[in-house]
Amino acid sequence: MKYPSGIKLNTAKNITYDNRGMNLEEDINITNRYYIDNNIAFIYKKPTPIQITKVEFSCNNAIIKEAYFKEPSTTDYNGLYKGKYIDFEAKETESKTSFPLKNIHKHQINHIKNIVNNNGIAFIIVRFNKLNKTFLLLGEDLIQFITNNDRKSIPLDFFNKKAYLIEEKYSPRVDYLKIIDLIYGGKNENE
Amino acid sequence: MKYPSGIKLNTAKNITYDNRGMNLEEDINITNRYYIDNNIAFIYKKPTPIQITKVEFSCNNAIIKEAYFKEPSTTDYNGLYKGKYIDFEAKETESKTSFPLKNIHKHQINHIKNIVNNNGIAFIIVRFNKLNKTFLLLGEDLIQFITNNDRKSIPLDFFNKKAYLIEEKYSPRVDYLKIIDLIYGGKNENE
Numbered sequence: 427m428k429y430p431s432g433i434k435l436n437t438a439k440n441i442t443y444d445n446r447g448m449n450l451e452e453d454i455n456i457t458n459r460y461y462i463d464n465n466i467a468f469i470y471k472k473p474t475p476i477q478i479t480k481v482e483f484s485c486n487n488a489i490i491k492e493a494y495f496k497e498p499s500t501t502d503y504n505g506l507y508k509g510k511y512i513d514f515e516a517k518e519t520e521s522k523t524s525f526p527l528k529n530i531h532k533h534q535i536n537h538i539k540n541i542v543n544n545n546g547i548a549f550i551i552v553r554f555n556k557l558n559k560t561f562l563l564l565g566e567d568l569i570q571f572i573t574n575n576d577r578k579s580i581p582l583d584f585f586n587k588k589a590y591l592i593e594e595k596y597s598p599r600v601d602y603l604k605i606i607d608l609i610y611g612g613k614n615e616n617e
Numbered sequence: 618m619k620y621p622s623g624i625k626l627n628t629a630k631n632i633t634y635d636n637r638g639m640n641l642e643e644d645i646n647i648t649n650r651y652y653i654d655n656n657i658a659f660i661y662k663k664p665t666p667i668q669i670t671k672v673e674f675s676c677n678n679a680i681i682k683e684a685y686f687k688e689p690s691t692t693d694y695n696g697l698y699k700g701k702y703i704d705f706e707a708k709e710t711e712s713k714t715s716f717p718l719k720n721i722h723k724h725q726i727n728h729i730k731n732i733v734n735n736n737g738i739a740f741i742i743v744r745f746n747k748l749n750k751t752f753l754l755l756g757e758d759l760i761q762f763i764t765n766n767d768r769k770s771i772p773l774d775f776f777n778k779k780a781y782l783i784e785e786k787y788s789p790r791v792d793y794l795k796i797i798d799l800i801y802g803g804k805n806e807n808e
Binding site for chain 2: 462465467468470472473474475476478487488489490491492493494495499500504505506507508509510511513537540541543544545546
């Protein structure tokens, strides 16, 4: 693994980095902020996992002087919605025809499988940038595809058939919980 | 905020750091590994949030050359157990008489409140090192204490009355889900 996409950096100096995922990530972060501010759901992006190898202290402040990006063992987002455990990964693709599975690590697939098998709600959000379409594909359908196919990508056709198109609007921008309500009935666990 | 406790570093060179929290954190990580390996629960420690300000690339590898520790906006651990959303923070104290509340950030208290109010299971695990006692205190009891008291620490007596003592054993080391079963009945949400 080289480095993850979507890392936010303070300075642009000497930095050229792949910004695939930035826009969808930003949209989702803003959407999650909206959910939190309106007491709807408490879903956060996990910090990027890094391995710290050198720290210096000056004036009681710690400065990390050497660290490396690590491969994530779980998905990027998780949290709570109406008493339910929510877990997902978000990815963009420039392809017009399929979503390359190399975008999701084996650990993450395995994690999604565990969540599905243990009554959590897991899914992936995939945006086809060139098509202006953002889909929510349930973990069970993702796992089913991977189990039954040797293909290295999921064709758009599979998304059209099995996934849910997320309407994009001003606020919340990527209202993925509307889809979750649609699928799971929108009831609170304790109601 | 200076730097969080419990940061794991690869090299010991030039590093002096506070290791409060290391042992409890390790015990919990091993316990969580046990839960995952035995398909019991999927609870992970979130990576330490950092602000990356400088990255260098050599031979296609990204090396973080400057970064700072950020204050966490949520608790350290969350995940899924029997269809339920689990969320907690773990802290050690050297005090024999009380747990200083400065150990938990305001953001985290607020987060715990949100989880409790939205039907998630939130708690703190507090180890009194000098007493060899590890308690699980439910989020609702923590919030109740903070709401009704101006004290800057929670007395041991409150833990003895309101919290649950976690039995420490060989494996799993800190079996906190046993307490959750005890309180919530151990039923799977979908049973």
